Amino acid sequence: MVDSEIVLEKLRHIRAALDRIREKNPRSRKHLFGDPDTQDVVLRNIQNALQGCMDIASHIVADEGWGPAQKAGDFFLILGERKVLTADLTKSMARLIKFRNILVHEYTRLDAGKTWNIVNKELPGIEAFCRAMTRLIDVP
DSSP states (O other), X not given: OOOHHXXXXXXXXXXXXXXXXXXXXOOSHHHHHHOHHHHHXXXXXXXXXXXXXXXXXXXXXXXXXXXXXXXXXXXXXHHHHXXXXXXXXXXXXXXXXXXXXXXXXXXXXXXXXXXXXXXXXIHHHHHHHHHHHHHHTTOO
8 A cells, every 4th residue: 555654755855856946947048057056956856856756656656566667767657557647747757767867877968958858848747747646645
């Protein structure tokens, strides 16, 4: 059975990370990559938010006995197969987790265009994931 307290705690951390990104408000690609402090805060908090999403997804898949998952992105595919996530949200989370893996393991390969696209267009996927998890554990 999914421990709703674990999920809620992770959701709080994810939302705090998203708030920090919004506080820094990178207005343009030039601003994001021209200000090292903004870049550090934004990228680190994207990484933290996505790690929280991975933790929640793996917790749910394991507790429900829906595994196994071979890699991190598989947890989201499993949640999609189980209709916990919509098809679009499943794809969005898969893209975001690939980006998270670059942040963690291949940070020297960061592409400014792709990074700006994530910051500018993909972050609502994390918010949608949080809403889906809140519905799953049935907490208002």
